[in-house]
Amino acid sequence: MKTQWWKNAVGYQIYPRSFKDTNADGIGDLRGIIEKLDYIQDLGVDCVWICPFYRSPMDDNGYDVSDFYDVDPLFGTLDDAKELIAKAHQKGIRIILDLVLNHTSDEHPWFMESRSSLDNPKRDWYIWQKPRQDEKGKRIPPTNWASFFEGSCWNYDETSGEYYLKIFSDKMPDLNWANPDLRKEMYAMSRWWLDLGVDGFRVDAVAHLSKDTSFTDSEMKLNHDGVAPDWSKFSNRPELFEYLHEFHDEVLKHYDCLSVGEVGGGANVKAATRYAGYHAKAFNMVFNFDHCWKNGAFGSEDKTDDELTVNVLDLKETMDRWIQGMKGKGWIPHYWLNHDHPRVMSQYGNPRKFHRASGCMLGTVLLTLPGTPFIYNGEEIGMTNVDYTDINDFNDVWVKNYYEKAIKRQSPEQILTHLRRTSRDNARTPMQWDDSASAGFTTGKPHQKPVGNYKEINVKQQSEDPSSILNAYKHLIRLRKHGHLHSVLVNGDFKLISPKNKDLFVFERKKDDVTVLVVANFRAHEIRYKLPYLPKAIHYDNYGLAEITKEIVLLPYQALVLEK
Numbered sequence: 001m002k003t004q005w006w007k008n009a010v011g012y013q014i015y016p017r018s019f020k021d022t023n024a025d026g027i028g029d030l031r032g033i034i035e036k037l038d039y040i041q042d043l044g045v046d047c048v049w050i051c052p053f054y055r056s057p058m059d060d061n062g063y064d065v066s067d068f069y070d071v072d073p074l075f076g077t078l079d080d081a082k083e084l085i086a087k088a089h090q091k092g093i094r095i096i097l098d099l100v101l102n103h104t105s106d107e108h109p110w111f112m113e114s115r116s117s118l119d120n121p122k123r124d125w126y127i128w129q130k131p132r133q134d135e136k137g138k139r140i141p142p143t144n145w146a147s148f149f150e151g152s153c154w155n156y157d158e159t160s161g162e163y164y165l166k167i168f169s170d171k172m173p174d175l176n177w178a179n180p181d182l183r184k185e186m187y188a189m190s191r192w193w194l195d196l197g198v199d200g201f202r203v204d205a206v207a208h209l210s211k212d213t214s215f216t217d218s219e220m221k222l223n224h225d226g227v228a229p230d231w232s233k234f235s236n237r238p239e240l241f242e243y244l245h246e247f248h249d250e251v252l253k254h255y256d257c258l259s260v261g262e263v264g265g266g267a268n269v270k271a272a273t274r275y276a277g278y279h280a281k282a283f284n285m286v287f288n289f290d291h292c293w294k295n296g297a298f299g300s301e302d303k304t305d306d307e308l309t310v311n312v313l314d315l316k317e318t319m320d321r322w323i324q325g326m327k328g329k330g331w332i333p334h335y336w337l338n339h340d341h342p343r344v345m346s347q348y349g350n351p352r353k354f355h356r357a358s359g360c361m362l363g364t365v366l367l368t369l370p371g372t373p374f375i376y377n378g379e380e381i382g383m384t385n386v387d388y389t390d391i392n393d394f395n396d397v398w399v400k401n402y403y404e405k406a407i408k409r410q411s412p413e414q415i416l417t418h419l420r421r422t423s424r425d426n427a428r429t430p431m432q433w434d435d436s437a438s439a440g441f442t443t444g445k446p447h448q449k450p451v452g453n454y455k456e457i458n459v460k461q462q463s464e465d466p467s468s469i470l471n472a473y474k475h476l477i478r479l480r481k482h483g484h485l486h487s488v489l490v491n492g493d494f495k496l497i498s499p500k501n502k503d504l505f506v507f508e509r510k511k512d513d514v515t516v517l518v519v520a521n522f523r524a525h526e527i528r529y530k531l532p533y534l535p536k537a538i539h540y541d542n543y544g545l546a547e548i549t550k551e552i553v554l555l556p557y558q559a560l561v562l563e564k
């Protein structure tokens, strides 16, 4: 029976590489997650999405899969995965697998077969095209399309004399979803994991499963690498939805599982209903990226941190557009960041002057929105972006590709500032458990340097402080999941109040006779505000004040959850 349990869930995303290391190799592992299940349970979340832990050469930290049916030795064994699932279930926590359908590693046996000859039966499981020649007769890629990870999205294969498509790194060839045998294999693999006990999937990069098979050049202006960043060539294309229906029929509809697709920035609200409308016969929900990057981080190298401001109007208009657009049509998830984004504390909060207040404020907004919230590991203690001053401290494959090209046009200082604000490594540093060496993440040498502030910002310290961000998250999760506000916070209507206010995010949630008013100050200064009514109860105030008057002066990053 389909229970739609995910509507009431609070999700927690774990980047296993950086969560907890138990064998001192400097890399987090599944046993580390098992060890921290009590922590996860105590936080109050009940659905954990874990980034890929399949066998992988780790070019893209596990999104480059070489065996879908096994756990990479760096993370543990298949028995560890089974134990993790069983132990999580005993605690009422569901486990969501990161399902990578768009590509494999170039070291996956399918690709090794595919590249071995032009007539290999697996040749058509990937996307191969013949080279073109420029006017001088020099070999050039089949199209001018860019890859998400810099440069062309084609890589030349000497053995067979053709190019394969790879929209991410060179080591991540795209699978050809037009091939029915490949699709069947992917469905069988997905069912295998559900039968093993996982409770659903976050489906990686799903918007890209089908491509423009006319393989013609994009008309878009070429970028500084001479390629066109025209994502429409491989995003949200019509055949994709046929594949999703098939995936639904062959896999999803047979299980009481969650399916959440990653559709990125290309899909608008209308497209989202095709991916995750109540009647779409596809996914339960999709992650979009529209509310990210509202602080002007790109191109901000010449500004100081204090000069970056959050565009609150844009942020709340964007969220409102999605919430109202999907109302009655489909369910939506909410998140501030994931492993591909900078830390929200550094983007929309204020780590230098109002770390505690701004972290609590961000948690307040996230956990009182309609839909299903997802917290990213470390967000609940307000972890920040990196403080690295050496390019070699960064690790991400995209960063490496980017640096190689950017150094031709920017100074190392500008690049470092850019990366400290935008790089994916910001979210991938070791989880800050305590103030011991390596933040209590490992007793070995961590695969990536912890952020220098771990002595002040860590789980141990915040567990002991009743007013900490961690305790605020726990309180807000309890409010959402238990007690009389549960139904209104999960299912209630959402209405922006004072939509034109450029500093405050104020909204009302309403269901039957319960109305909740959420007030959040996104600024580092006081703001006068007149509440629409005097509330009868204060369910949360990150400054812990005893009383509220109708006309209030909101303190920096103050957040309130009030009941009418």
Ligand code: BGC
Pocket (backbone or CB within 6 Å): 060, 063, 064, 100, 168, 204, 205, 262, 339, 340
């Ligand atoms: C994942 C990234 C990954 C990419 C390729 C994304 O959308 O979230 O971390 O690099 O897909 O798998």
